[in-house]
Amino acid sequence: MANPEKLAYYIALSLIPGIGCINAKKLFAYMGSVEAIFEAGQKHFQKVPGIGSVLGQSIIEHRDLDRGKRELDFLQKYKIQTSLYWDDNYPARLKRCVDAPLVLFAKGNLNWNAERIVAIVGTRNATDYGKKVCDELVSAMAERGGYVVVSGLAYGIDSAAHKACLQHGVSTWAVLAHGLDKIYPALHRSLAEKMLGQGGLVTDFISETDIERxxxxxxxxxxxxxxxxxIVVESAEKGGALVTADIAGSYNRDVFAVPGRSSDTFSRGCNELIRDNKACLIQGLEDLELFMGWQAKPDKAPKIQKQLFVELSNEEQTVFDALSADSIYIDQLCQLVQMPMGKVSALLLNLEFNGLVASLPGKMYRKN
Structure with a gap:
């Protein structure tokens, strides 16, 4: 657990409307510490870029350190793990998201830096077809090893994915829409308890949070x-799984969908994702691994001959200069070179053909 003296302040700060990691960074840069934010007046907040008088007044009205301390007591009593956005133990993948939570709460056995983490989501009205797809995907993951499955503990596809993981020995995490003082739906309490030994429960909500849509x-x-x-296994034309897919796409993460018959209500959402080029079609784990570059590599893979003299365009040179021997995610690279994802992807492909760049799993790249 993070430093208890400061953790109560961070928890209280995370409860203030309008304060995410972006505004929190601005406040820390100006105020110098989290404690100073709780002592500052309106005149101080007006000087912070992006905060202003309206948000400053909201901070003054909603900063409740006593609630943070009460939550700290709950965390200590039930031995709940915490990860602050600035801590080394904060999930690296989540930290790259613009709206990552300030504080993350978890219980169980979770390896944030697992080799391959895949979200499996879908409708609460899962069909036998959808449940079978979940089982086949997870069974194949168990054979390969190194996978973690994330879902939401809801009825339908979520619970089917979690149950398949428990059956086949794959680590699985459930992300909750409430605090760790309850389980919703209540019928999944037994499932959640079993997951604690083979994964765990994750949330950014404090205890006593109401169940709200x-x-x-x-x-x-x-x-x-x-x-x-x-991976969206099944979904109607509207649903939470499609929202998750949209969010993943906004994070520059890969999205996949399992196709179904056009007449099947709970395949229409998946079919539309594929039709609209918002998701890649997959029929099994082999397809996922092919798209992600996760296939098992031969012991002596042929090396691309690096050309001695390569003429690069100005844009290719900019991208190449931004790379190093250390791997970097493509979304981070886009920020460095100030180019859109599509442009950077095309430039990287040319550099890879010339033997100058190596493509790694999870949309990561490095110089050869």
Whole structure:
């Protein structure tokens, strides 16, 4: 657990409306510490870029350190793990998301830096076909090893994915839309308890949080942000799984969908994702691994001959100069070179053909 003296302040700060990691960074840069934020007056907040008088007044009205301390007592009593956005133990994949939570709460055995993390989501009205797809995907993951499955503990596809993981020995995480003082739906309490030994429970909500619809939509961003890729197994034309897919796409994460018959209500959402080029079609784990570059490599893979003299365009040179021997995610590279994802992807492909760049799993690249 983070430093208890400061953790209560961070928890209280995370409860203030309008204060996410972006505004929190601005406040820390100006105020110097989290404690100073709770002592500052309106005149101080007006000087912080992006905060202003309206948000400053909201901070003054909603900063409740006593609630943070009460939550700290709950965390200590039930031995709940916490990860602050600035801590080394914060999930690296989630930290790259613009709306990552300030504080993350977890219980169980969770390896944030697992090799391959995949979100499996879908309708609450799962069909036998959808449940079979979940079982086949997870069974194949168990054979390969190194996988973690993330979902939302809801009825339908979510619970089917979690149950398949428990059956086949794959680590699985459930992201909750409430605090760790309850389980919703209550019928999944036994399932959640079993997951603690083979994964765990994750949330950014404090205890005593009411079960509200908007919290489930907020929960979906963490499901997408924790994963390298999101698979939509079944969905109607509207649903939370499609929201998760959209969020994953906004994070520059790969999205996949399992196709179904056009007449099947709970395949229409998946078919539309594929039709609209918002998701890649997959029929099994082999397809996922092919798209992600996760296939098992031969012991002596042929090396691309690096050309001695390569003429690069100005844009190719800019991208190449931004790379190093250390791997970097493509979304981070886009920020460095100030180019859109499509442009950078095309430039990287040319550099890879010339033997100058190596493509790694999870949309990571480095110089050869």
């Amino acid at each position: 908007q919290n489930f939509l907020r929960r979906n961003r963490i499901v997408a942000g924790l994963a390298d890729a999101t």
